[in-house]
Amino acid sequence: MKKILAAALIATAALLAACGNLSFNSSAAGKGSGSSASKYTTTGTTDASMYEGVIKDGRYQTSSARGLQLTQNQQDGNAFNIKSMEAGLQALSQKQFATSKYLFEEGQLLTTATTRKWLAHKSAKDAEGLNPKSNKSTDANKRVPTYLQTILEQDYMTQAGAKMTLGGVAIALGMNEYDYYQKVKYGATYTTHITDAAMTAQGKRMAQEVVTRVRRMKGVANDTPILIGLYKLAARDSLVGGTYFDYVLSPSGDTVSDWKPVNQQNEVLPTVDNKKPINQTVSDDFANFQSNVENFFPTLAGVTAQAHYESNQLTGLNVTINTQFYGLTEIQSFTQYVGSMASKYLPSGVKVQITVQSTQGIQAFLSRSRGAKDFTTHVFDSY
Template sequence: MNLKKSLLGVAVIFSAMILASCGSSSNKSSSSSSSTKTTSSESGSYQVTGQTNNSQYAGVIKNGKYLTSKSRGVTASQNSNLLNLKSFETGLQDISKTQFSTSKYIFQEGQYLSKSTVENWIGRKSKSNSEGLNPASNGSTSPTKRNPIYLQSLEEQDYVQKSGSKLKLSGVTIGLAMNSVDYYRKTTYGAQYQTDISDATLEKEGKAMAKEVLTRLRKKAALKNVPIVIAIYKQASNDSLIGGNFVSYSVNNGNSISKWKAMNIQNVVFPLKTGESAPNSNDADAFSNFKSEVESFFPNLSGVTAQAQYKNGSLQGMNVSITTQFYSETEISSFTQFLADQAEKYLPSGVKTDITVSSTTDGVQSFLSRSSTAKSFKTHVFGSY
C-alpha cells in the first residue's frame, strides 16, 4: 500500500512543483469533455482526445496509441535538475497558446525532427558532425577559456488543425534550452567543474542558433510555409530549488527571424535568503505570516517552502511544499483543514495556488489547490487504501 501511495505522491509532487503553467492562459476553466473523435489521414487513423478545460489542448492518438515525440528526452548531457525539464516543456506550451489557440488548434508531439537529428544539432560541431549547433571544442579544460556547451536540449511541439477528414500541420514551436552553467569533467569519472554563462552570452548564442534552426526547418517540405515559433529558455543551475525560465521568443512566418519579444519572468523561492528580494515584498510577508502560523500550530514539520513565479513583476502563481513527520491520518486530515483556512487568510489571492503536504517516509499525504478565480481551496487527503 505504501508503494502505491508513494507512486501517486511522486506524480502529484511533480504536477504541483512546476510554475510555468501559472499564467493567465492556465487559469480559465470550462465544463470538461473526455470524448475522442476519429479522423482519417493519409498515414493512418487518428483520434483527437477531448479537453479537460478550454485552457488545455486536445491531443492526437494514432491507431489507438498516443502519438509520442520522435526526439523526446534528448539532451546534450545529464541534467540533474528535473525542474528544468518540466518547466521547459510546460512553459513552451504556454508560449504556444499565445499564437495557437486551444480552441482552434490540436497539440501533437514533435514529428518532424528525429532523435538522430536532434542529437546531431545539440552536439558540438566537429568533422564528424557538421550539423552541431554547439561550438567545436578548443581543447581547453579551463572554466574560463574552454568553449562551453550552450545548447542543452531542443524541444519540438506541433500544432495541427482539422482539414476535412484529415489533420493538417498549421504551426510549430521550437524551444532552445540554453545552459546558464555548463558542467563538465576533465577526465572520465573525475571531479566536476563548471563554466558560468552570462545572460547576455546565453541570449546571444540562443538567437544565433535560432536563426540556423529556422533555416534548417524551412528546408523541410512540410515546414516551408507554416508559422514557426522559436523560444529561448534559460536553464537553472543543478543546485537550484526552482526551474529556469524563458527569456524571449520570436514568431516567424518567413525564412528569416522576425523581431524577438522579451519575457520578463522571475522565479522566487520563499522564504527568501538573506539579501534576496521579491518583486513584491507583500508576497514575501504574506508567506512569512502563513509559515509562522502553520509552524506554531503544528510543531512536527520539517519544512515549509514555496516557489512563486512573477511575470512583469506580477505574481502568476505559487506552489507551497510542506514536509511533515505525521503518522496519524486524523492529524493529517485536521492539518489539511487548518492549512486551507490559513492559506485563504494569508496567501495572495487571485493567482493559482497549490499546496502539497508530504512526509519524509510516506510520500504525499494531502493536496490543496485554489484556482485564480476561486476564494476557497479544494482539498484531498490520501488514505491508506
C-alpha cells in the same frame, strides 16, 4: 537545507505534471488522417485554457527526443528545468496557437538522432552541431563552452473533417548560463559562466539555423508558423527551474527577425542564504502562512514554495508541505486548516497549488485557480 527543499519541490513538480483532465472525446472517434491505417482521437479537456492532446491509433504520441541533453554530467543536474521549459513553451505558444483552434502533440519532427547531432559542437564529425567548434581548451575563461544544452519541440495540429495537419511548431532552445565540464573523464567538475549577452547572441544565431532546418522537413509547409523560445537553464543546484528570456515567430520561409523579450523570474520561499526576495510582500505573506501551518502540528518537516513571476507580477505559487503524521482524521483536519490559512494569507488573484505529503506519499492536494476565491481540496484515503 537545499537538499530537503529540493526533495520537496521535485515531488510537487511530479504531482503537477501528473495532474491533468483526460476525457475521451467520443465525437472524434473514428476520424481518419486520410489513410485507413491511421485513426485520430483527442484526449478532450474540461479546461478551456488547456489544449486537447492528439491520440493516434489509440496511443498518445510521445516525443523520442524529450529531455535529451548533451551530456550525462549536465543531465544529473536540476530536475525542474525540463518541466519548467515545457510549461513555459506551451504558455508562449498560446499567444500564437489558440487552445480553441489547435490540438497539442508532443514533438514528432526531431528524432533522437537528429537532436543529438544538433546539440553537438560543430566539427568535421558533427557538421550539424549548433554549438560552436571547440578550441580544446580546458581553461574556464578560454574554452568554448556548450551554449546549447537541450532542445524541446511541441507540435500544434489543426483538424478539418477527417484530416489532421501540422498547424504550427514550437521549439525551445535550452541555453546554459553555467556550463559544467571535466578536464579528465570522471575527474573534478569545473564551471564556465556564460554572460547573458553571449547566451542571447548564440541563441538567436542558433534559432535562425533551426528555423531553416525545420522549414525543410517533411510535413512542414512554407507558411507553417515556427515559434522559437530561448530558455535560460537554472543552475543544477537551484531549487527552481529556469526562465524564458526571448522568443520569435517565423510566420513563413526562413524569416527570423521580430524578437520579443520575456520577463520571467522564479524563486523558492523561504529564500535561502539570506537572499533578498523578488517581492517582499509575497515573501511576508508566505512567511505568515508558513508560521501558522507549522504551529498546527509540531511534527511538520517543512513548508516551502516555488513562486513564478511574469513581468514582475506573481502568477503562480506551488506550495509543498512535508508531514510526519499519518492518521486519516489528522490529515483531514490539517487539510481544512491549511485551506483556511491559505485563503487568509496567500496572495489572491493567482494560481495556487498545495501538496501535503509524507515519506509514504501524497496525503492531500489543494488548489485555487487564478481569480477564484475558494480552494478545492482532496484528501487521499488508503482505500
